[in-house]
Amino acid sequence: MRSPSSSSLLGAVLLAVLILAPSRAEWVPVPDVNEVVIKQVGQFAVLVYGLAHRKDMAFVAVVRGQTEDAVGGGTNYRLVVVAAKPGEEGSTTTAEYDCLVWGVPGSSSDTWKLRRFLGQNGHRRFLPFLSFVVLTIADDANGDAAPPSPLAANPAPPPPVSIPILPPPPPVDDQPSAWLPVTDVEDRTIRQVGKFAVSAYCLNTGARLAFVNVVGGQSQPYGGGARYRLVITVAAEDAGPGAAETTTTMAQYGVLVWGILGTTTWQLWYFAPNN
Incomplete structure (x- = not known):
């Protein structure tokens, strides 16, 4: 049986924890x-x-x-x-x-x-x-040379931002499968992957871009899911000389996305002008 003194001590400790605990901010x-x-x-x-x-x-x-x-x-x-x-x-x-x-x-x-x-x-x-995490890749899984930094000498849009280099998930097999061409750029999943790349990049950089379409691409089984190497078209509105004037600029970007369809695991690894 717990003594009155120990119960009082426990109550005092709990009260102190509640008082010292940070209060949640209001909505x-x-x-x-x-x-x-x-x-x-x-x-x-x-x-x-x-x-x-x-x-x-x-x-x-x-x-x-x-x-x-x-x-x-x-x-x-x-x-x-x-x-x-x-x-x-x-x-x-x-x-x-x-x-x-x-x-x-x-x-x-x-x-x-x-x-x-x-x-x-x-x-x-x-x-x-x-x-999702925005990443750049130090070494391609196929042994290819690493692509240039997606944000080095990057013309607007989007603005230059420093993104750390983090390692990608390891492949399931020692020998990754070959890249396969995307046969239908209007395929629902392919378009969603392109939209995801733009959405992820904008949230992480503050850029104001809108997905337009997928021009071409490749996919590859990788890491229990698939990698999507796509060329996409994006649009950005630039302020014109007048206060109410805006111009729309179209540009193509290369993106690399990894994910597992039917799960909640999706990552943007690469986003760069398609020079």
Whole structure:
């Protein structure tokens, strides 16, 4: 039987822990759902959920949301997004989803995580761990020379950013499979991979780019998943000489993405101008 003195001591310790524990920051309403980072976070949530669950979904808009300074750093984004998916006979249906994303805007080395994706009809889509990391590769798995730094002498768009060099996951086999050409650049998965590359790069660098299409590419079984080496077209809006004038610039970029279809594991390894 526990003595009164030990119970009092335990109570005092618990009270001290509660007093000294850092309080959680309050959730703050998103004042502008069209703000660039807010839209990019919404796009990221829809894109990677689609890749993880083999769903053909497209981001439409952010309806409302809240942000919170996360314990340990970074920001939690609790958003309601509208996503579209193909319906019957060529129609398109839209629905609202609650999503919870954690990340650090503008950071080139931190991980972003999609923690929850929940339909407004109460059908829960919970993802305990979903992340990507932007990496450059020191040595190609085929023994090829490493590609030039994706951010060295990089013309706008996007702006130059320093990205650390981190090792890729090891291949499952000692001899990686051959690269195979992408036969259909309009394939749903191929387009989603291209969109993911743009979304990941923008979140980590603050660049304002929009995916246009996939021009060509190759894929290769690797590390229990597949690598996608694609050439994509992106668009960026540049401010013109007038206050209300903007011009759209098109450019092609080479990207390298690794992921496992049907899972929550996707990484962007390389993003550079396709010179």
